[in-house]
Amino acid sequence: MLSLSSNQLSGSIPASIGNLSALTAIAAFSNNLTGSIPPLKRLSSLSYLGLASNNLGGTIPSWLGNLSSLTALDLQSNGFVGCVPESLGDLQFLEAISLADNKLRCRIPDSFGNLHELIELYLDNNELEGSLPISLFNLSSLEMLNIQDNNLTGVFPPDMGDRLPNLQQFLVSKNQFHGLIPPSLCNLSMIQVIQTVDNFLSGTIPQCLGRNQNMLSVVNFDGNQLEATTDADWSFLTSLTNCSNMILIDVSINKLQGVLPKAIGNMSTQLEYFGITNNNITGTIPESIGNLVNLDELDMENNLLMGSLPASLSNLKKLNRLSLSNNNFSGSIPVTLGNLTKLTILLLSTNALSGAIPSTLSNCPLEMVDLSYNNLSGPIPKELFLISTISSFLYLAHNKLNGNLPSEVGNLKNLGELDLSNNSISGKIPTTIGECQSLQYLNLSGNFLEGTIPPSLEQLRGLLVLDLSQNNLSGTIPRFLGSMIGLSTLNLSSNDFEGEVPKDGIFLNATATSVMGNNDLCGGAPQLKLPKCSNQTKHGLSSKIIIIIIAGSAILFLILFTCFALRRRTKLRRANPKIPLSDEQHMRVSYAQLSKATNSFASENLIGVGSFGAVYKGRIGISDQQMVVAVKVLNLQQAGAYRSFDAECEALRCIRHRNLVKILTVCSGIDFQGSDFKALVFEFLPNGNLDQWLHKLLEEGEPKVLNLVERLQIAIDVASALEYLHQHKPCPIVHCDLKPSNILLDNDMVAHVGDFGLARFLHQEHSNSSDKSTGWNAIRGTIGYVAPEYGLGNEVSIHGDVYSYGILLLEMFTGKRPTNSEFGEVLTLHEYVETALPDQTTSVIDQSLLDATWNSEGTAQKYHDIEEIRTECIVSILKVGILCSKEIPTDRMQIGDALRELQAIRDRFDTHQL
Known part of the structure; x- marks a missing residue:
C-alpha cells in the first residue's frame, strides 16, 4: 500500500508508479497534485485508488475500467472534465466509487449497470446531466446511492424500491428530478436515510x-412541490411513528395544506429536528408536541397556524431553535419558555401575540430574538437586556411596547442588531447604549423618545445603520456622526432637531442621509436642500414688541399643540417613510461569506450579467440550514454602479409584493484586496428569467415553450407588480427598466419583477435636477423598451413604465424582440403589430401559441375552433399592448386598467379552452 495522504504534495503523479505491479492500494488524497492521472494499466492487483481533494484535471481515463481488482475509487474534489468513462462498467468487483466534486459535465453511463457487486456509489457534487440510466436500478447489492448536487433530471422508476432491496441511503438532493416519490420506497426494509x-x-x-422501516432515521423532502390537503394525505406522519430511530423529518417549502395531525406527538422521542416551514398548513400545534423531549430544532414559520402557543413547549429541554414566525398565533408568550435552558434562537415575529414579554426569557442563553410585528405590550423587561449571550439580533419592532428603554441595554456588549422601531417607547436614549460595542444596526424610529442624541453613541465604531426618525428628539445634530467612518445609513427625519447640519462624512451623501421633517435645521450639504443658516440679528424692534411676539407665539403654540399633537403622531405613523431592510427578519453577510457561498464567485455559479454587475448562485448557511440565494455583485468600475446600488437599496427597502423579487440583505464593505465591494442578496428563483423562456435560451437542443395560459398569467403578475409600484405610498416608484430579462420565475412560474438599479421615487426625481447631466441617468431603460419621451430629456413618469410594459406584452405574444432586425430602422414592434391588426393577426402571433393543444396523455391535437379561440384571446391581449405603448405618454392606458383588462380576458377565455 502506498499512503501519501495529507502530505502537502504538489506537482504531477509520477508515471513510474504504473510499474509497481504488486501495488494493492494508493491513497494520495488531500494534497495539491496537478495534471492528469498517469497510466496505471499494469496495476492489476490494485483494489483501492484514492486521489480525492487534489487539483487533478483532464478526463477520467477509460483504462480505469481494466483494473478488475479495484474495490474502491475515490476521485472527489478535483477538476476533472469530460465524462465518466463507460469502461468503469468492467469493474465487476468494485465495492465503492466516489467521483464527487469533479465538475463532470456528462450523463451517468449505462455501463454502471454492469457493476453487480457495487455497494456504494458516490457521484455527488458534480455537474452530471440527464436522467438516471435504468440499468442503475439493477444493482441489487447497492447500499449507498449518493448523487446529490448535480443537474440530473427525469423521474424515479415506480418499482425502484423492489429493485434495490439493500438500499440504506437514498441521497438525491439538489437536482432537477420531478414526478412522484415511488410508493415502492416503502418496501426498502433496510433504508435509513431518504x-x-x-x-x-x-x-x-x-x-x-x-410502516415497515424500523431503521429509517432521516426523511428530508424539503424544497419540492409535494402536496397534502386531506387527513389521508397527512397519514405518512402517522406511519413514521413506527420509526423508533427517527431523528429528522423535514417537509418544508412544499405545497402542503390542511391541519397538522396530532400524531406528531407520537414520533420517536429520538427526533431532533422537525420542519414544516413555507407551506399553507392550518390548525394549531398539538399539545402533544411536548412529548418530543430530544427535539433540538422546531421550524414551523411561514404557514397559517393559529391558536395559542402550547404550554407543553416548555417540556422540550433540549430545544435550541424555536421558529414560529409568519403565522397567526395569538395569546401570550408562555412564561414557561424560560424553562428552555438551551434555547439560543427564538423567532416569533409576524403573528398576533399579545401581552407582556416574559422576563423569564432571561433564563435562556438566547443569541437571536425576533418578536417583531406582534401586539406585545407593556414595558420591555430589563431582564431581557441581561441576557449577555444575545449577539446576532434583538428585534422587537412593530409592537405596542411602552415605558422607557432600560439602561441595562448596555449589557448587550456583543449585540449586532437592535430594532425597537414602531412602538411607544418614551424617555431618553440611555447613555449606556454606547457600551454595545458590537452594534452595527440600531433602529429606534417611530417611538416617543425625547432629549438629545447621547454623546456615547460615538463609541459605536462599527455602526453601519442608525435610524432615530419619527421621535421627539431635539437639540443639535452631533458632529461626531459625520466622523463615524462605517456609517452608511442615517435617518433623523421627523424629529425636532435644530441648528446647522454637519457637512462631512455621511452628511455628504444625500441618498444615505435623511433629515426631513425637522423644520429648524439649516445648512448642511447642498443636496439636502435646507435653508442657509443666518447669524444676522434683526434690528429696529423694541424689547417690548419682541416680548409681545414671544408671548403671543407661546399662547398660539399651546392652543395648536392640544389640537394637533396626537393627530401629527398618527399621521407620522401612517406615513412610515423609509422602512429599512432590517424591519423584518434578515441576515447580515460579509464579503467573506458571499465569497464562500459562491465558491469565490466562480464562473460555474454565474447566472446572469447586467449593466452594472453580475449575478451568482450561492448557498448561505443559516442556523445549520442551507439557503439558495442569488447574489448580485456590482461592478464598481462601471460608471453609475454606486448610484445603481443606492437606487436599488432605496427602492427595495420600501416595497413588499408577491410579484416583486424578495431581497434578503445587502453587503457593503471591502473585498480581500481592500477594494470597495457592494452586493445585494436575493431569494433564488429557479426557473430563470422570462427572456430565456420567450427566446428558448434555457437548454440548447431542448427548448422549453411557455403556453398561452402561462404567458397571460405572467403578464397579469407583472402588471400587478407595476400597479403596486405606481400606487406606492407616500411616493410612487417608477421601475425604469422593465424588460423580459428583469422578470424572474419561481417554482410555480409566478413572475417576480426585479432589478431596481434605475428605479426612481417620483418626488426624488423632481427634486434632483443634477441627475440629468449624468450618463447614468441619460437613458432610463434599455433600447427597445425605453419610452420615446426619455430620449427627448423628459423626466421619468409612470407612463414610461407603461410603455415598457406594452412592448413587453407585444414581445410575449409575438415572440419577437423589439430590436428585431426585420423591423428595420423605421418600423417599431408597436407599428409592426398595429399594422397587422385585425386582418393579418396570425402572421405576427408566436406560432407556438397556435400550433397544438395537449390532452392528458401528451398527444398533440389540432382543432380549428380552439385555434380561433386562441387567436381571439391573443388579439385582445395585443390590443392592450398597443394601447400601453402609444407614442404620446398621456394617450397610454393606465397600468391598473391594463391589469383589469387582462384579468377580464383571462376570465372571458376560460383557461381550459386555451
Missing part, C-alpha cells in the same frame, strides 16, 4: 412510508 431536497417532486408523500 433525502430529496431541492428538486421538483410532486404529488403526495406515500402513506406507507415508515
Whole structure:
C-alpha cells in the first residue's frame, strides 16, 4: 500500500508508479497534485485508488475500467472534465466509487449497470446531466446511492424500491428530478436515510412510508412541490411513528395544506429536528408536541397556524431553535419558555401575540430574538437586556411596547442588531447604549423618545445603520456622526432637531442621509436642500414688541399643540417613510461569506450579467440550514454602479409584493484586496428569467415553450407588480427598466419583477435636477423598451413604465424582440403589430401559441375552433399592448386598467379552452 495522504504534495503523479505491479492500494488524497492521472494499466492487483481533494484535471481515463481488482475509487474534489468513462462498467468487483466534486459535465453511463457487486456509489457534487440510466436500478447489492448536487433530471422508476432491496441511503438532493416519490420506497426494509431536497417532486408523500422501516432515521423532502390537503394525505406522519430511530423529518417549502395531525406527538422521542416551514398548513400545534423531549430544532414559520402557543413547549429541554414566525398565533408568550435552558434562537415575529414579554426569557442563553410585528405590550423587561449571550439580533419592532428603554441595554456588549422601531417607547436614549460595542444596526424610529442624541453613541465604531426618525428628539445634530467612518445609513427625519447640519462624512451623501421633517435645521450639504443658516440679528424692534411676539407665539403654540399633537403622531405613523431592510427578519453577510457561498464567485455559479454587475448562485448557511440565494455583485468600475446600488437599496427597502423579487440583505464593505465591494442578496428563483423562456435560451437542443395560459398569467403578475409600484405610498416608484430579462420565475412560474438599479421615487426625481447631466441617468431603460419621451430629456413618469410594459406584452405574444432586425430602422414592434391588426393577426402571433393543444396523455391535437379561440384571446391581449405603448405618454392606458383588462380576458377565455 502506498499512503501519501495529507502530505502537502504538489506537482504531477509520477508515471513510474504504473510499474509497481504488486501495488494493492494508493491513497494520495488531500494534497495539491496537478495534471492528469498517469497510466496505471499494469496495476492489476490494485483494489483501492484514492486521489480525492487534489487539483487533478483532464478526463477520467477509460483504462480505469481494466483494473478488475479495484474495490474502491475515490476521485472527489478535483477538476476533472469530460465524462465518466463507460469502461468503469468492467469493474465487476468494485465495492465503492466516489467521483464527487469533479465538475463532470456528462450523463451517468449505462455501463454502471454492469457493476453487480457495487455497494456504494458516490457521484455527488458534480455537474452530471440527464436522467438516471435504468440499468442503475439493477444493482441489487447497492447500499449507498449518493448523487446529490448535480443537474440530473427525469423521474424515479415506480418499482425502484423492489429493485434495490439493500438500499440504506437514498441521497438525491439538489437536482432537477420531478414526478412522484415511488410508493415502492416503502418496501426498502433496510433504508435509513431518504433525502430529496431541492428538486421538483410532486404529488403526495406515500402513506406507507415508515410502516415497515424500523431503521429509517432521516426523511428530508424539503424544497419540492409535494402536496397534502386531506387527513389521508397527512397519514405518512402517522406511519413514521413506527420509526423508533427517527431523528429528522423535514417537509418544508412544499405545497402542503390542511391541519397538522396530532400524531406528531407520537414520533420517536429520538427526533431532533422537525420542519414544516413555507407551506399553507392550518390548525394549531398539538399539545402533544411536548412529548418530543430530544427535539433540538422546531421550524414551523411561514404557514397559517393559529391558536395559542402550547404550554407543553416548555417540556422540550433540549430545544435550541424555536421558529414560529409568519403565522397567526395569538395569546401570550408562555412564561414557561424560560424553562428552555438551551434555547439560543427564538423567532416569533409576524403573528398576533399579545401581552407582556416574559422576563423569564432571561433564563435562556438566547443569541437571536425576533418578536417583531406582534401586539406585545407593556414595558420591555430589563431582564431581557441581561441576557449577555444575545449577539446576532434583538428585534422587537412593530409592537405596542411602552415605558422607557432600560439602561441595562448596555449589557448587550456583543449585540449586532437592535430594532425597537414602531412602538411607544418614551424617555431618553440611555447613555449606556454606547457600551454595545458590537452594534452595527440600531433602529429606534417611530417611538416617543425625547432629549438629545447621547454623546456615547460615538463609541459605536462599527455602526453601519442608525435610524432615530419619527421621535421627539431635539437639540443639535452631533458632529461626531459625520466622523463615524462605517456609517452608511442615517435617518433623523421627523424629529425636532435644530441648528446647522454637519457637512462631512455621511452628511455628504444625500441618498444615505435623511433629515426631513425637522423644520429648524439649516445648512448642511447642498443636496439636502435646507435653508442657509443666518447669524444676522434683526434690528429696529423694541424689547417690548419682541416680548409681545414671544408671548403671543407661546399662547398660539399651546392652543395648536392640544389640537394637533396626537393627530401629527398618527399621521407620522401612517406615513412610515423609509422602512429599512432590517424591519423584518434578515441576515447580515460579509464579503467573506458571499465569497464562500459562491465558491469565490466562480464562473460555474454565474447566472446572469447586467449593466452594472453580475449575478451568482450561492448557498448561505443559516442556523445549520442551507439557503439558495442569488447574489448580485456590482461592478464598481462601471460608471453609475454606486448610484445603481443606492437606487436599488432605496427602492427595495420600501416595497413588499408577491410579484416583486424578495431581497434578503445587502453587503457593503471591502473585498480581500481592500477594494470597495457592494452586493445585494436575493431569494433564488429557479426557473430563470422570462427572456430565456420567450427566446428558448434555457437548454440548447431542448427548448422549453411557455403556453398561452402561462404567458397571460405572467403578464397579469407583472402588471400587478407595476400597479403596486405606481400606487406606492407616500411616493410612487417608477421601475425604469422593465424588460423580459428583469422578470424572474419561481417554482410555480409566478413572475417576480426585479432589478431596481434605475428605479426612481417620483418626488426624488423632481427634486434632483443634477441627475440629468449624468450618463447614468441619460437613458432610463434599455433600447427597445425605453419610452420615446426619455430620449427627448423628459423626466421619468409612470407612463414610461407603461410603455415598457406594452412592448413587453407585444414581445410575449409575438415572440419577437423589439430590436428585431426585420423591423428595420423605421418600423417599431408597436407599428409592426398595429399594422397587422385585425386582418393579418396570425402572421405576427408566436406560432407556438397556435400550433397544438395537449390532452392528458401528451398527444398533440389540432382543432380549428380552439385555434380561433386562441387567436381571439391573443388579439385582445395585443390590443392592450398597443394601447400601453402609444407614442404620446398621456394617450397610454393606465397600468391598473391594463391589469383589469387582462384579468377580464383571462376570465372571458376560460383557461381550459386555451
